[in-house]
Amino acid sequence: MKFRHYSVLLKETIEQLQVRPDGIYLDGTLGGGGHAEAVAKKLSEEGRLFGIDQDEAAIEAASKRLEAYRGKVTILRNNYRNAVAALRELGVEGVDGIVLDLGVSSYQFDEAERGFSYRYDTALDMRMDQRSTLSAKEIVNGYSESELFHIIKNYGEEPFAKNIAKHIAREREKKEITTTFELNEIIKNAIPAKMRQGGGHPSKRTYQAIRIECNHELEVLRDSLDDMISFLRPGGRICIITFHSLEDRIVKTAFRTNESPCICPPEFPVCTCGRISKGKVVTKKPILPSTEELEENSRSKSAKLRVFQRK
Numbered sequence: 001m002k003f004r005h006y007s008v009l010l011k012e013t014i015e016q017l018q019v020r021p022d023g024i025y026l027d028g029t030l031g032g033g034g035h036a037e038a039v040a041k042k043l044s045e046e047g048r049l050f051g052i053d054q055d056e057a058a059i060e061a062a063s064k065r066l067e068a069y070r071g072k073v074t075i076l077r078n079n080y081r082n083a084v085a086a087l088r089e090l091g092v093e094g095v096d097g098i099v100l101d102l103g104v105s106s107y108q109f110d111e112a113e114r115g116f117s118y119r120y121d122t123a124l125d126m127r128m129d130q131r132s133t134l135s136a137k138e139i140v141n142g143y144s145e146s147e148l149f150h151i152i153k154n155y156g157e158e159p160f161a162k163n164i165a166k167h168i169a170r171e172r173e174k175k176e177i178t179t180t181f182e183l184n185e186i187i188k189n190a191i192p193a194k195m196r197q198g199g200g201h202p203s204k205r206t207y208q209a210i211r212i213e214c215n216h217e218l219e220v221l222r223d224s225l226d227d228m229i230s231f232l233r234p235g236g237r238i239c240i241i242t243f244h245s246l247e248d249r250i251v252k253t254a255f256r257t258n259e260s261p262c263i264c265p266p267e268f269p270v271c272t273c274g275r276i277s278k279g280k281v282v283t284k285k286p287i288l289p290s291t292e293e294l295e296e297n298s299r300s301k302s303a304k305l306r307v308f309q310r311k
Helices: 010-017 034-040 056-065 080-089 106-110 136-142 145-156 161-174 180-190 204-215 217-231 245-259 291-296
Strands: 024-027 048-053 073-077 095-101 232-242 279-281 304-310
Touching: 010 034, 010 095, 010 232, 010 304, 024 034, 034 048, 034 056, 034 095, 048 056, 048 080, 056 073, 056 106, 080 217, 095 217, 136 145, 136 161, 136 204, 145 161, 145 204, 161 180, 204 217, 217 232, 217 245, 232 245, 245 279, 245 304
Parallel strands: 024 048, 024 095, 048 073, 095 232
Antiparallel strands: 232 304, 279 304
């Protein structure tokens, strides 16, 4: 299957990035290369773009897409949590802009055997990096009922998390749960019939939760933001597209803290903690997809773009 990923909020992201022709840029979630190509088009021969992704299929697809720009584009297979260290190893001491599009690609959802979607009957997987040993199957069959409950409740914001965890624990005692449709059936039976009317597929929230756990998505995001902001050159911007409230909250909090890091009590007349602002939040409210984009790609409906600029 062709690697497909609609580049959400593409025009808005590139506008906010304020690409300088001779600048250095990082796309930490390369995917199919849509955002990266839009940046590369604006770069002169002196400009550089680094693209990072942990998915082998994404690396292959983006390499083909960016072939025309190979003189100014470097592609690395890695997790964006290691981006700053990886670029420092290459002698890069700072960048003028960073893009993170945290959405799961259309390709990952639509390629049945990847196990990201509840729409296909396939093996439980959900690994963004196929080299990882932790898959959805290990989580569903290996985590305790209590751990499953907390993951589904916290990462999926699923009101029936307790019942779903209980049903999973009960069913896996009879036999190992190995496929998406087996898991779908268990989830469906754990949610009262009248509550399954409307509101989308009953598995949606649980799959989101397992995927986040499988790929340590929130942990990676939380651990990366401060370093990435520090890696920006003066005036440089980081643009982050999130797709659910948990990611958005982490980004919003990190941006706000980097803008106003002071931890002195409000009654102190002057700051004594010594924490200095790294810059400013450009987007007081997130930028949302246009009506035209929503008509073209329904998967973009939950997307939010937030931007921070370095001092």
